Amino acid sequence: MQTFQCVCQSKLFFGSTHCVSCDRTVAMCPACRKVSAMEPQTDGTWICQHKGCKTKLRPCQNRLDHAACNRGVRVDDEQELCTTCRLNQVIPDLTVDGNLEKWKRLEAAKRRVLFMVEKIGLPIGMPGQEELLPLRFEFKADDAEPVSTGHSEGLIVINIKEADSVHREQTRVEFGEPQRTLVGHFRHELGHYYWDLLVKPKLLKEFRELFGNEEAPTYADAQQIYYQKGARPDWREAFISGYATMHPWEDFAETFATYLDMVAIVFTAQHFGRVNVDVDLNEFDAMVKAYGEIGIVANEFNREIGLLDLVPEVFSKPVIEKLRFIHRLGNRSANRDSSPEQASGRQA
Ligand SMILES: [Zn+2]
Ligand SMILES: [Zn+2]
Ligand SMILES: [Zn+2]
Ligand SMILES: [Zn+2]
Structure with a gap:
């Protein structure tokens, strides 16, 4: 994840609720999609202080009641809870x-x-x-x-x-x-949600070529076989995990999760100037390469502290093609030219 900046220039983090330097109230603004300082108003609302944003917000009710959220809600939104x-x-x-x-x-x-x-x-x-x-x-x-x-x-x-x-x-x-x-x-x-939302309606043929037919065997049969026999020993040749061998739906969900891991890690590395990849564009192959390079370094960091590997998987060729299919889902459904303001307005 990226870091953000307070008006006092200190770093803010994705989960921040206050600035540790100046003690200002901090929240994730749904308009500019930044964690930023909030200017409290007398009526309990906030004005986002991220430069140029100035959106009027109120705290998500889960923040007020339980300190369980750090997001703001636009004041013109009828709902108490954030999106x-x-x-x-x-x-x-x-x-x-x-x-x-x-x-x-x-x-x-x-x-x-x-x-x-x-x-x-x-x-x-x-x-x-x-x-x-x-x-x-x-x-x-x-x-x-x-x-x-x-x-x-x-x-x-x-x-x-x-x-x-x-x-x-x-x-x-x-x-x-x-x-x-x-x-x-x-x-x-x-991953299961996006299969239903984006793959089932219009990409079934392409999906089956890569992941197999999700109707044969049925999910229930596949599950039973998997729990009796476990993953096939050669799963690494074409699957991201043992569990992915159970059924094409699980293969898709496991690969989708790995894709999001990869994007999150490469995006973070990019934010801190560690790789020269534009995650938001179509640079799939560059992203895979960057993830492999970051993975080697991060794994060695983790091993030095005795933690589990950050990037445990090695991508075989078939896995890369499955990841590429998932990469295209984001591109197809994305409105990449939209500003953050428009992007969050879409789901309000
Ligand atoms: Zn501050
Ligand atoms: Zn804002
Ligand atoms: Zn919330
Ligand atoms: Zn699953």
Whole structure:
């Protein structure tokens, strides 16, 4: 992620709520899409201080009530919640000990992932919109019924125990995964959403050539076979992960998540002047190359501290072609010439 700048010239971060130098109130502005200082007004609203923006905002209600969000809402927007928080259909029971912290971690990961999704020009269906499949979230705890993390017709359900790092690490080791993170969950489940939204309606033929036929075997059959036999031993030749071998839908979601990892890392490196790649353009091959180069360095940093590899995967040729297919989805649906103001207006 990039950093931002306060009016006092200090750095602000994506999750900032205050400037640590001048103590000004800070928020993510939906108009200029910058984390910037806010000038508080007597009526509780803010004026965005990012140069030239001056949009009148109020704090997202989840910030006021729970300190669970750092986004502003345009004052002319009728909704109390920001455009990210309003996608929630169910949030955890906050009277239960520990749930507020878990939910905050989920929201932070969700905001981070959705910011980049918008940045690469993928559309997000807002609740109440007719033309796009609305994206919705449910963050739930196991009850009488266990909650499975997954996606169905625009609804992403995440079991809140995934926000518990002990549980997550146990599961990661159990399934032999190189990484297991909240941002990774959001990226994977969004892959299923974008398959429904962008691939199913008009790109099915191209999809099947790369990922296989999603109707044969059926998802249920494929799942059963996978849980009996596991991934085929030669999966690295054509898949991004063992889990991707289960079914073309999982292959797409796993590859989509990897694509978002790559974009986020290369964008970050670009922001800090470490690579000369324009992530917003069609420089797919350059981006793959840059990601490989950053990966080597970042992995060595991580190994020095004893952390897991940042970029665990090696891209085989078939995986690169699958990633290229996903790259084109962003380009096709993007309105790259739109200014940030227009881009956020689209989903208001
Ligand atoms: Zn400041
Ligand atoms: Zn602004
Ligand atoms: Zn919010
Ligand atoms: Zn999946």
